[in-house]
Amino acid sequence: MISISKLLLSVLLVAPSSSFVSPLPTTVRAGSQLRPKNTHITPLIVGVSKSMPNDDITPESNNIDVKTKPLPRELMPITMGVFAQMLGEGIALSSLPLYLTRLGAKPLTVGLAISCFSIAQMTFAPILVGLSSRPTIGRSIILRVCLVGAAASSLSIACATSVTGVIVGRTLAGVFAACVPVAQSGVTDILGKDQMALGLSRVSAAAQLGVVVGPALSAILQEGFGRLGLGAGRRLPAVFVVAALFTLGVLVQMTSIDRIVKKEGGSLKGGIDEGKTDNDRQPSDMTTTTIEDRPNVTRMAQPILRTITVIIGWTAILSNSIYGLFAARFMNYQQPQLSATYSLAAVLMVATQVVFPKLVATVGAHTACTIGILAVGTGIGGQSLVRIQPFHTMLYMMNRAGAAVADTATATLVASSSGGKEDRSRNLALLTSTRAAARIVTPLLSSKMFELSCKGVGQKVGIMPGALPFVTAACAVMAVSPLPSLLRRAEKRKARQSEEKKLA
Numbered sequence: 004m005i006s007i008s009k010l011l012l013s014v015l016l017v018a019p020s021s022s023f024v025s026p027l028p029t030t031v032r033a034g035s036q037l038r039p040k041n042t043h044i045t046p047l048i049v050g051v052s053k054s055m056p057n058d059d060i061t062p063e064s065n066n067i068d069v070k071t072k073p074l075p076r077e078l079m080p081i082t083m084g085v086f087a088q089m090l091g092e093g094i095a096l097s098s099l100p101l102y103l104t105r106l107g108a109k110p111l112t113v114g115l116a117i118s119c120f121s122i123a124q125m126t127f128a129p130i131l132v133g134l135s136s137r138p139t140i141g142r143s144i145i146l147r148v149c150l151v152g153a154a155a156s157s158l159s160i161a162c163a164t165s166v167t168g169v170i171v172g173r174t175l176a177g178v179f180a181a182c183v184p185v186a187q188s189g190v191t192d193i194l195g196k197d198q199m200a201l202g203l204s205r206v207s208a209a210a211q212l213g214v215v216v217g218p219a220l221s222a223i224l225q226e227g228f229g230r231l232g233l234g235a236g237r238r239l240p241a242v243f244v245v246a247a248l249f250t251l252g253v254l255v256q257m258t259s260i261d262r263i264v265k266k267e268g269g270s271l272k273g274g275i276d277e278g279k280t281d282n283d284r285q286p287s288d289m290t291t292t293t294i295e296d297r298p299n300v301t302r303m304a305q306p307i308l309r310t311i312t313v314i315i316g317w318t319a320i321l322s323n324s325i326y327g328l329f330a331a332r333f334m335n336y337q338q339p340q341l342s343a344t345y346s347l348a349a350v351l352m353v354a355t356q357v358v359f360p361k362l363v364a365t366v367g368a369h370t371a372c373t374i375g376i377l378a379v380g381t382g383i384g385g386q387s388l389v390r391i392q393p394f395h396t397m398l399y400m401m402n403r404a405g406a407a408v409a410d411t412a413t414a415t416l417v418a419s420s421s422g423g424k425e426d427r428s429r430n431l432a433l434l435t436s437t438r439a440a441a442r443i444v445t446p447l448l449s450s451k452m453f454e455l456s457c458k459g460v461g462q463k464v465g466i467m468p469g470a471l472p473f474v475t476a477a478c479a480v481m482a483v484s485p486l487p488s489l490l491r492r493a494e495k496r497k498a499r500q501s502e503e504k505k506l507a
């Protein structure tokens with residue numbers, strides 16, 4: 004068993020690792036403003052490039068003369084920070100329910116321990132991202148604070164001797180779970196529009212890889228601690244101690260790299276290029292840029308994108324917790340088959356992030372988002388109705404790969420559809436809060452619908468037993484699939500009106 008676990012962990016670590024290794028070359032279109040070779044990169048403490056490309060350039064605006072340039076090395080500590088925090092989250096999600104049960108927790112208490120994380124994340128993510136936008140604080144400091152909070156959360160759970168202590172630790176983890184939106188904001192600060200999709204895909208890959216590796220690492224470490232003679236009740240706390248130490252190690256790495264970059268290139272105290280006049284700055288350099296200043300940004304963009312996030316987030320709940328019930332009852336899956344399905348889907352989602360930037364460069368972020376949404380709708384509806392292998396598993400994989408594309412494309416559109424640095428950071432934080440809020444409500448809704456479906460509700464209209472929540476979600480997904488195209492049309496219309504206004 005241990006050899007199989009080690010093999011699985013090796014695959015999860017090595018195969019998708021290229022998805023967030025930096026620097027890597029990326030394809031950009033001619034006409035995009037490339038950063039001059041002698042222009043230094045602003046350190047993470049400020050998070051703004053000294054030579055930020057014009058945000059109005061879109062990946063599909065030019066189609067000739069392909070060039071390549073590497074991502075800045077500042078992305079490595081950012082993605083490693085996200086990976087470290089989500090590694091602890093993967094350990095917690097896979098191990099804490101059973102651990103809490105051993106401590107005497109009732110099912111309602113276990114649900115509370117899971118929900119308190121989402122509630123805290125929903126509340127504090129916008130606050131921490133807002134603080135990171137202040138010139139006196141910066142992204143780097145908040146990223147480090149999030150890592151310290153993640154380490155403190157892991158140590159708190161490790162030292163807890165009661166259910167209350169574990170709940171406090173999970174709440175603390177939710178408070179400092181703003182690492183992903185802060186990292187997304189930092190990436191969009193230091194990268195131009197031509198590399199934005201690539202940078203955001205690195206952050207998504209790091210987050211997903213952490214959740215993938217967490218459960219496998221937890222199982223291996225607990226088995227290893229058992230062979231060393233550690234008691235069963237002390238093995239999981241020891242795993243959380245290891246997770247905390249790893250997080251602190253990433254914190255040291257991030258601090259070291261940040262100091263090197265500051266020493267080489269200096270820092271910009273105000274978050275705006277020094278030595279430039281207001282006429283010299285690009286719209287993306289200005290922290291006070293409004294939507295009206297951006298000809299391709301519409302006010303309807305953020306509500307549309309948050310709606311997509313809620314629906315795709317619902318399918319994630321169905322594809323994990325509810326699918327475990329569905330597969331066991333209607334597909335005769337045992338735990339090995341279920342774990343293998345989850346692992347393969349997770350690896351596929353991470354690997355998808357490697358392809359995502361190329362997809363955006365080819366068809367644009369709006370079309371990529373639509374493709375992802377359609378794949379989710381087809382996959383999640385089909386997997387509940389098609390119960391013949393291998394077609395059932397193929398549809399499940401289509402669903403998860405589509406979700407990875409849709410999530411990252413949505414974040415890319417949120418960034419490109421914002422009015423400026425502060426507006427962009429706030430919108431990315433609200434996107435995370437919206438997703439967290441959905442995780443509070445949708446598990447209860449999905450569980451109730453699955454229960455009713457198993458009792459025969461839906462069969463009168465031809466819906467098979469157990470398929471009601473999946474088919475309902477598929478209909479909701481298909482309903483929002485036109486939204487990215489509508490958003491793009493609105494952006495083009497506003498850009499055209501802005502151009503006509505200038506000519507007049």
